[in-house]
Amino acid sequence: MRYSGFRVLKEALTGHKGWTPAWRDPDPQPHYDIVIVGGGGHGLATAYYLAKEFRQHRIAVIEKGWIGGGNVGRNTTIIRSNYLLDGNEPFYEFSLKLWEGLEQDFNYNAMVSQRGILNLIHTDAQRDAFIRRGNGMILNGADAELLSVAQLKREYPFLNYDNARFPIKGGLAQRRGGTVRHDAVAWGYARGADSRGVDIIQNCEVTGFRIENGKCLGVETSRGFIGAGKVGVAVAGSSSRVMAKAGMRLPIESHALQAFVSEGLKPVLPGVITFGAGHFYCSQSDKGGLVFGGDIDGYNSYAQRGNLPVIEDVAEGGMALFPGLGRVRLLRIWGGIMDMSMDGSPIIDRTHIDGLYFNGGWCYGGFKATPASGWCFAHLLATDTPHKTATAYRFDRFERGYLIDEKGMGAQPNLH
Amino acid sequence: MHDLAPMTPLGASAPRRDTIGPVTITEAPDWALTSVAARLGQEATSQAALEKVMGNPAPGIAGHTSGAIFSAFWIGPHIWMVEAPYATHPDLAAQIKATCADTASVTDQTGAWVRFDLTGDDLPRLMERLCNLDMGKMQAGTARRTVIEHLGCYVIRHADSITIYGPRSSAKSLHHALVTVAKSVF
């Protein structure tokens, strides 16, 4: 069924009888050409592009719970392509371009809102680093703009310019960055994939991989064995657990990242703002809530919750940057599990097991990557060659020393 | 004697003193400090040597012991911080090193810290807004390191007063916090 304003009008006048389920609820077939493990944003996007762009057939997405219940449904909804390193920037710019045409592409309004993202500068060294980054972005065909304090005062008059411990000295802006209605991304891809024949199988947990002499033949699940020509795993938050079933150890640690939303407010924030001297970034949702986050809790965790010190740290950052927030109330706190890789960048690659492919290690950059991650993983699954924007995301880069370390923190995941 | 005039951590020639409600906060710059860390395998001998200098037992874990001149508190496994009046012991480190010799690593810490002495009633009500130590349970003769206003500080509980050692370079920030909190409570 095609969604449109006209359709909404028609249904409104006929008592909304005509709406059908956004996606089917099929039983698993015994065998598929391609099985995607994980019904999150990346898994659903992969299935969608496999079917739509790479003309693949007999595809299933299997999800242990309900689709979109993982990080795609528990993040701070930011999209951007303001990366420093050549291993990352082309990929995230590709993703941003896909975001720009996404809604028309999958006929679902995910409220892609390019309201701009701003990274504040507080020291001269930070400015040098951001200029290097901004130039790198431009070299990669992305947009970047260096803002003076005077410009900032015009666009963001409410920031703390006069009484700051770490004065604002400028900002690096990407106007094409912004936010997206996160749940709608999962639903839009699911609906788009389903309408192209992809089986989305919910409440079906992978309990193991059937691997015979080095080849993966399919997955054992709570609903029985499902055979597959190829298996692609995209299970952010569970990567180590799932791949352990295939006998693999990953260069990944799982950490909890808390996110926050305030009570609804009339519009105050024009776009996404990131504090450069503390852990705080913030945007305002269409519904009016301020959505913000900060640093990960910093210890390995699979619990979707965090603790007070980080909550206080984020609030301190918020107040330091925007003293008018004092009486804004924090409405809800939740936690997501980040698969933090050892250099802070993701992996989209074949494994040493024939027919088993892996997509993960997105740290807290996974949401903005959703379209490109899906496209590139689909490309790899369909053609067995990496997409040109994802050639650096290899497993062996750690062993061979081709690291993509944006923050320069080394093999310490909780610092990325 | 040299002719360089000392400056207090708060940046004056004389120590600062503030009385807010029942509490008095006094900057105490007149203490020499020295860390004494036992060499590997010399834990017992170095402790004996230290006790010889002090003339009283070295503190146990999280302890503070005070004598006529010297006092000391525990800052880590087999590491102690020794205190003595600066006026009479400007060369405290050398004096202790002389006795401990190769049984311990001795490092002058006098300049590294700002010391505030807190006196008066209701000190726990002040402390409970500064750090997570359970002052209700903290006995006199206890010394603990903890976080106060993002700063690593030592908190020493005496019979009728509390001593806080904070990083000297942040003396102004720490003092500001102590005074602000006192005004908030009292």
Next chain:
Amino acid sequence: MIINHPLLGPCDAQEFVYKGDASLIDRPDGMADGTDAAFYDYAYLRDNPAGEHRELWYHEQGDRSWLVVTRNTVTHEITSVELARDVARSMGRSR
């Protein structure tokens, strides 16, 4: 969280800095033949279990002891805390 320090008793985890899997104690010998693979494994690969995890915490705002904490990564329950130095020795590390 509260970490029950073997010497000091319960301390707020906020006083600590986290490093990661306690296997980081087990540093390979840099002069051994073919040590590259061992170092890759040491520096980059993790079990990352959902459940009991032995991990390194540093009491930076306390007595500066490195601790090995055994903690459940699903419930955050802590079942044992040891001085890392003792653990290292028990693993045969010396000098």
Next chain:
Amino acid sequence: MRLRTGGQIDRDTTISFRFDGQYYKGHPGDTLASALLANGVRLMGRSFKYHRPRGVLTAGSDEPNALVELRSGGRQEPNTRATVIELFDGLRAEPQNAWPSLKFDALAINDRLSPFLTAGFYYKTFMWPAAFWEKLYEPIIRRAAGLGSITTKPDPDAYDKGFLHCDLLIIGAGPSGLMAALTAGRAGARVILADEDFRMGGRLNAETFAISDMAGSAWAAQAVAELTTLSNVRLMPRTTVFGAFDHGIYGAVERVSDHLPTPQDGKPRQTLWRIYTKRTLLCAGALERPIAFANNDRPGIMTASALRAYVNRWAASPAETVAVFTNNDDGHRTAADLIAKGVKVVALIDTRADAPKPAGTELIAGAQVIDTSGRLGLAGITVKLANGQTRKLAVGALGVSGGWNPNVAMTCHQRGRPAWDDSIAAFIPAGDLPQGMTIAGAAEGQFSTHAALAGGATKAAQALNDLGITTTKPDLPQAEDAPTKITPFWHVRGDKRAWLDFQNDVTVKDVKLAHQEGFRSVEHLKRYTTLGMATDQGKTSNMGGLAVMAELTGQTIAQTGTTMFRPPYTPVAMGVLAGRSTGTDFRPTRLTPSHHWAKEQGAVFVEVGMWLRAQWFPRPGEKTWRESVDREVRATRNSVGVCDVTTLGKIDVQGVDAAEFLNRIYCNAFAKLPVGRVRYGLMLREDGIAYDDGTAARLAEDHFVVTTTTANAVAVYRHMEFARQCLWPDMDVQLISTTEAWAQYAIAGPNARKLLQKIVDPAFDISNDAFPFMACAEITVCNGCPARLFRISFSGELAYELAVPTRYGDALIRRIMAEGAEFDVTPYGTEALGVMRIEKGHAAGNELNGQTTALNLGMGRMVSDKKDSIGAVLSRREGLTMPDALRLVGFRPKNPQTRIPAGAHLLEKGAAMVVANDLGYVTSACYSPTLESYIAIGFLKNGQARMGETLRAASPLTGEDVEIEIVSAHFVDPEGERLRA
């Protein structure tokens, strides 16, 4: 209207307040809601989506409807629940989300458009034309959305923070909480009793039934009075425990001054408490839930318990004639209480055919309210009788009771999931409770007052027993022990809209649509319809939505499940979470020993990490910072300059194995460094990337002083402790930071020695032969002041670093300036320091960025393969040792007066601006007064082989594109003759 008698309000005192431009009167003890109802005001707000008129639904913190903007300016507080605002004299509150006025809200048009604005309609439209979303649709939606507004002015109030410890934390001071506190308090345990209300007693203050021989509220007051006398009990009214965190840590907010017009001088508005407790007893009571029926959202329709509370506690009735609609016996209590207070209850409508007969009002059994009327407030209801006929009743208020939900929120903060209990038709706490938590009273589904009292006593005793504290069983006072009689009834069937989420305008129809479209899991339902995402966090709405979905899927409610309850229990102000860490107090400030002196000199300061450092020292007549910095550099290179370098990390390394320890920490060799000498050292991370650099001075066989960069001081110390304790536990090494113990000054320039000779005591020979480059010694200065002298140079000049005990740092800089007058000694700041290190090609933070190797930095040969040092092995990986790896080189612009922007990328002349042509980047740049040219250093692919070539330094971001020549990074004195002079 205000009833003539009764209520826990101070009728002797009258206070005045303003709402929506009108002035009203109330009494101490009132909330804004009770005072407005007493003044006949039922309309207090507008709903989120349809902008429907809204009045109070509850009498507590679960209020979804009566939200106002309290106060003004920087103190304006949006979305504030009128039901918990303590009335104070001069209170000002304004309605929100209504324009032009509360009574006439233009956007009420949405209500007419509701057929089009169903759940998720926006996902299906606004897609074409693509450009219109940001330009047109979204701005309109955003303006319409949101609730209250802030002014964005800084919040003028202060917030505080603290830490509390106890044996037993009791959350909620109703009958069970008070009884528990008495039991534990009398036993001498350390108890904290926290309640969000300003008057302790919980429902006892809103009920009429007696405890032993006195009114419940009187008993509560008596209990509080006794607890006040116990020094081991801390009573915390106006305190909301908002979150249960790991290992018995709870977050709580105390509203210290919100009941005052403004906080008293120096006092906080609110205080955040981090409570460390051994055991927790949750006595949070229960919350009554509404029933969904057509137009059940009009002002005047509220929960029966709220109606009862307003009448009993505040002597305020929303109308003269009211009705009650219930599916359980508790609804009858409301009718009885109202009748007793002289309020006319026209009828008691009970969904149960076998409902008990009430006194003083007509019972309409087996009936349902199927519709209501009234534009801005309830005027009448339509009742469908058991026989199918309908009857209209004129009422100004309707109390609705759909049963009670135990307040389980806090039991779910650590993945606990409640379990369904048929006997009370509600969820009760189940497994995975926060560590040490137990539950008593209505919160665990024990609804009678007797059960609450008994539960409080028993659970407190059990909790303390775990801790080895013995308690004596208190004699329980007499109290009602009525059983819970309820027949589940969730919504009245019909075609009209029946509200489930009053704030977000989620109706039964929306849930049906969600089901129809496949959004059937609880999480999908919530996210698709926004059910339960209002500021009440679903307290009043989730249960109804679940029940309807269960009905549609043919599952039980238990099978349908429940959404996760997350912190905070009620919304918490950002200000209080930040506490005192705001403005310039966001983080502590570290001052250098020469700070006060530098301030006297009019220095300009800059933040370097936590430190404030002098950036440059302007002199009269200097118009730009460049003039000052150029002068400082020239003066240093031509005569002598002085700079405070105290901020560099200093670590005292002692022990028999100190040398071997450093040999493993640094990639270059240290074992054979002679006593009295200093060596430059480079540390790698274990992954082979350059970590930090500095010097190590050997003061004795077993004693080194290591310096680190200012930025990495703490991390390097941590790293060395890790190596000491975890990697080589049997090495005899002791470490301690001495960063703050010494005031250290760099004295650099041709006249540095001459100046120093006037300060260093004569006993010490610092001639070039006796004290050559890279020498160090413990000496005395100024007639016996202990000091350390290091002959090291960051500037490339003949230079020393002189350290004295910190307390003498101020005196020393003044002495250096005085003694140096004859050489025109010049203080220089971090800018001149930076210029001189770039002129000398020394790597600093911009080059040691955590992504570069020793090879990149031109120090590849320093990494010794003769020993095992941290990082050596992985630094040899293929990807880090490619022949065309980035190399640190220098750049000079073709035109000396053209700036080279730091952060520019390097490209061949004429090469297109694409990443494929990227050859490297500029890390640090400055104007060199020495070379009278702009210069820069940076990383260039295969740079060592490209000396003399011409490239572009392109910075499209800043609109610069400069032709540069590749040169050695050592611009000044490459042979190092000056520093050895």
